Amino acid sequence: MAKDFITRKENYSEWYNELVVRADLAENSSVRGCMVIKPYGYAIWEKMQHTLDAMFKATGHQNAYFPLFIPKSFFEKEAEHVEGFAKECAVVTHHRLAKSPNGKGLVPDPEARLEEELIVRPTSETIIWDTYRKWIKSYRDLPILCNQWANVVRWEMRTRMFLRTAEFLWQEGHTAHETSQEAEEESVKMMHVYADFAEKYMAVPVVRGVKTANERFAGAVNTYCIEAMMQDGKALQAGTSHFLGQNFAKAFDVKYLSRDNKLEYVWASSWGVSTRLMGALIMTHSDDNGLVLPPALAPLQVVLVPIFKTEEEKNMIDSLANQLQTELKNKGISVKYDDDTKQKPGWKFNEYEFKGVPVRLTLGARDLKEGKVEIFRRDTCEKELRGTEGLSEYIEQLLKDIQQNLFDKAVKLRAEKTRNVDTWEDFKVEIEKGGFLMCHWDGTTETELKIKEETKATIRCIPIDAPEEEGKCIYTGKPSKQRVIFARNY
């Protein structure tokens, strides 16, 4: 384990906070609840963005950009939405600073008070549906399939880097459709896109499900979600996709002329993932030696570290390193040859290990004379000596193996920490151990809230692929037809 670095067992929460800072991913800024995403962290986020963006475009979506500010009155138009989003938010009241009357510093200029306050967007349904009203006249204008990459602000009281920050980066898709079915299909489709991304690129297994009424997005008819499990057994909601019905169309009076020539309200979906995914990525794979990154999202996939004494040795190593770099780059693999002499090999080993570079090759003069190099894989921390023959092909396959191994490991852990619980007595004991408890529930918000109050466990989702099964609610004993996932969560 890394020197001076706290272990997961000692304190999972502190381990995470320290890891984020020490791996150069992010740090807190001077602005309460806002973080600085450092270049290494941002490079991972960029890889996520590029992959997701391509997936959105492949499913027919286009990017656009809508204003940062939302007039206060817009929030008053959708009754549930205002409850959910217009509370803890950043309120812009003035458009100018002026010299303070006492001569010291600046104050908001009383002459420059806004007639109507502006809210820094916590999410953009309102401003976007205000815009869609102008775009939509007839069914010929539908569907509209827009996405935007943007920053949003929610004035969270307790913040944690990536997981919950006042400002965060995200994408939000907002679609408009002719029919209820089409809009709901879109939201289900995007849940699957998110799940595919999480599993194939992040190597994070997720449960696809639907939220209970109580956990639903404010203004949604149905909220689909993907739920991941962290190593400590806590759940993390990694993405949500909402079927909004006609709620926003009604609030913003967005109607279209239908195929049978009637004016109808438009149907909507919205869906988003955020820099929170970074938290999920970090917490799923990393270990007591630092960050572990799946190759598909690692900014640097392979690092080559030389060990040599003489110039002759260095030349020999250079020649292999150059060849390897060319071969790997041709395979689309990112590689760095770190022959900087300011740092010792040992320092470099620690550094790249801590930063989660999936594969490290040590090009040691001594080994090389025997035609061998040392290969270190970050996921298992195993080393092996190998001949240089076919090395780049071997590394290419190794990266795939690492990607798969990380996913398999996470699936295994999740399976170990997921179990059926059938009595309230068991529930209270089991919830303390963490993980997903698969339980029957009577379907009422009342019961859900009571369980939350007593145990801090929430219903993460009703899995979409759970089998029908007769049973009794663990809390009320009332009949139930399907198990749902209870867990404590981030």
Added chain:
Amino acid sequence: MAKDFITRKENYSEWYNELVVRADLAENSSVRGCMVIKPYGYAIWEKMQHTLDAMFKATGHQNAYFPLFIPKSFFEKEAEHVEGFAKECAVVTHHRLAKSPNGKGLVPDPEARLEEELIVRPTSETIIWDTYRKWIKSYRDLPILCNQWANVVRWEMRTRMFLRTAEFLWQEGHTAHETSQEAEEESVKMMHVYADFAEKYMAVPVVRGVKTANERFAGAVNTYCIEAMMQDGKALQAGTSHFLGQNFAKAFDVKYLSRDNKLEYVWASSWGVSTRLMGALIMTHSDDNGLVLPPALAPLQVVLVPIFKTEEEKNMIDSLANQLQTELKNKGISVKYDDDTKQKPGWKFNEYEFKGVPVRLTLGARDLKEGKVEIFRRDTCEKELRGTEGLSEYIEQLLKDIQQNLFDKAVKLRAEKTRNVDTWEDFKVEIEKGGFLMCHWDGTTETELKIKEETKATIRCIPIDAPEEEGKCIYTGKPSKQRVIFARNY
């Protein structure tokens, strides 16, 4: 010219405003001064972003992300900066809305007033240098070469889409260096990167120059810039790169241990281009038939429109269209085969012409029976009939020709509208005709401001490659060693 579309001659300013809306690039939103960037406009911006981002990375820069909000007190730390930026800005004073005491709607919760107001960033030097203080200890930590893609807000009184909006999208590079020379070299380098981008991709010729003291960025020692000329002869500042000296290091106390073991203030540069580039792109090339896009930035480069009566004809056209699409895509050219039967060919011609698609092929059954297709190039609006042999190679070359032709045309227009002016009498006449007036100037802000007051002309820049030439200031007759560019500007 397009039906119902105003000409440049009639009213250049209205022509621009209407073009932006009718070509589906952007529209005004319900929030004063903020625009919605529509999918087609955003697709162009994305192409700009991707190209610039690759250029930044190729010159050693990394992306990061810094907070949207800046504490008010940060602006008070750099004396000139506060004058320039902390005036017309969006001020966040509260972090919660509450039900209005009169029961109607929402008001900023008096209980949730921020201790210190937050400013929505108009530019990020302050928050970034507050961060760099934590990153920089010794010369080993330098240089820092960061860029961020972000939204910024400046509360402009008169706004115009893309050219001047309250919120806009941009990138801002912020670099930290050991020496003055290195920092200034960086800012010069980035001016050249911007100029290369403008000329090679946007096909917009620019003058590389340095701003006068009066036009300098608030807090900079030197501001380098690229200045373009629009078709109406007005200047448009397309990008700026600032050598900031040690001003922000001093304001935020950022020191490093130098190679000779002394604590020194860090040297800085910052540089940015914004969605304003969209305005420059539109105004440089477009005509009375709508948008004209350089192929390098056109979201769609080639469109294929079929004309047919029978199914047999359609099959014949399909087969050529499919082949062409494959060939063009293999060459990295974006192409769309628009065989949608809901719209007539004539409607499609107008649509793609108005949206500036560089090349249109009409695949008419009649022509095709003679082995020919019609090729329309948007830059000159010329049509030609051509055999299908080697068509994709021809189109590939045509796109290059169009790119070059647009640049050449813009260079020619600029040359026509640029002239030396040597007397004040001439100046007052010539400035009314638009264009760049190359004049001697005595180097004082006083003279510059008087000229601006009398003629609304400003000094756009002191070109970096202008020859030394003895002369007399057009206004004061005092000696001068170089001509500068006077113009009215956007």
